[in-house]
Amino acid sequence: MKFFDQVHLVVAQIPAGRVATYGQIARLLGQPHAARTVGWALRGVPEGCAVPWHRVVNASGRISIRDRQGISVQQQLLESEGVVFSSDGRIDLNAFGWDGLTEDEMRALIADS
């Protein structure tokens, strides 16, 4: 299984109303320095795909998309799930951050496919 697929698998575990960071996903997959690659993996997620790509933001609680279009789209999706953005466009990770998965849960997840 490719790294990208594993990324999609993990991201699919993030519950609505919660957010994770690129680095966090990378660490869960045992590649603590592949945060950029995680972003790359999400960039190509098709529109109707089940992967909740919008629930991933950067370590400072901000949206990392380049164009304004995408930013508003992601922010809108998150707000519709109850995630609150501060006036400067930041999310309080202490309040909305995802706990992640235990090592056991991770093993079970990667086991299939």
Next chain:
DNA sequence: ATAATGACTGGGG
């Protein structure tokens, strides 16, 4: 096989 490409990060200034 090589080089280029980022939706990243942590540390320093």
Next chain:
DNA sequence: ACCCCAGCCATTA
């Protein structure tokens, strides 16, 4: 707290 910069890494536009 903010900006800049040097690592980092799977994939291949």
